[in-house]
Amino acid sequence: MIKIRAYADSDYEDVKLNLEEGHLFHPEDSSSNFRAKIERNHGSIIVAETEGHAVGNIFIYRHPENIPTASLWSLAVRRACRKQGIGSLLLSDSESRLRKEGIKEAVIMPEREDLREYYIKRGYVPSGHPQFMYKIL
Numbered sequence: 001m002i003k004i005r006a007y008a009d010s011d012y013e014d015v016k017l018n019l020e021e022g023h024l025f026h027p028e029d030s031s032s033n034f035r036a037k038i039e040r041n042h043g044s045i046i047v048a049e050t051e052g053h054a055v056g057n058i059f060i061y062r063h064p065e066n067i068p069t070a071s072l073w074s075l076a077v078r079r080a081c082r083k084q085g086i087g088s089l090l091l092s093d094s095e096s097r098l099r100k101e102g103i104k105e106a107v108i109m110p111e112r113e114d115l116r117e118y119y120i121k122r123g124y125v126p127s128g129h130p131q132f133m134y135k136i137l
């Protein structure tokens with residue numbers, strides 16, 4: 001049973017491991033930086049929990065109020081839990097959260113060229129910019 005919910009401090013080690021396994025962990029990804037992020041916006045890190053562990057995560061950045069667009073990044077699922085639909089669930093849950101907030105568009109910058117197909121299957125469209133893809137929500 002997968003539960004999609006907002007990140008809490010206690011998820012830090014799990015999220016760090018998800019990011020490390022996905023080669024997405026950066027030195028600035030400290031627990032205090034994550035805490036500051038969620039204090040600014042409670043829903044800026046979303047996790048997928050199963051058996052008491054946050055085995056997947058996605059980060060959301062809402063652009064300033066006059067731009068109804070949000071960026072999604074750092075989508076990562078624990079290696080042992082991939083190909084079970086958790087990545088898709090994190091994406092679709094984030095999109096519906098944003099839709100409810102009145103945000104009209106989600107933007108994503110795939111980390112690698114081979115991930116473009118993954119996002120195309122989930123409704124993202126390549127933009128004029130070679131690296132960005134977007135989805136109208």
Ligand SMILES: CC(C)(COP(=O)(O)OP(=O)(O)OC[C@H]1O[C@@H](n2cnc3c(N)ncnc32)[C@H](O)[C@@H]1OP(=O)(O)O)[C@@H](O)C(=O)NCCC(=O)NCCS
Binds near residue numbers: 082111112115
């Ligand atoms: C990219 C990533 C997040 C995908 O996560 P995931 O949970 O494996 O994604 P999903 O399970 O939703 O989809 C993966 C595949 O599993 C398949 N799948 C989904 N549910 C399934 C199930 N219940 N049983 C079998 N296969 C399933 C899907 O069909 C999908 O294949 P497709 O893209 O050909 O349709 C994950 O591989 C990862 O963390 N990669 C490393 C970090 C990274 O590169 N992140 C992207 C940054 S832009």
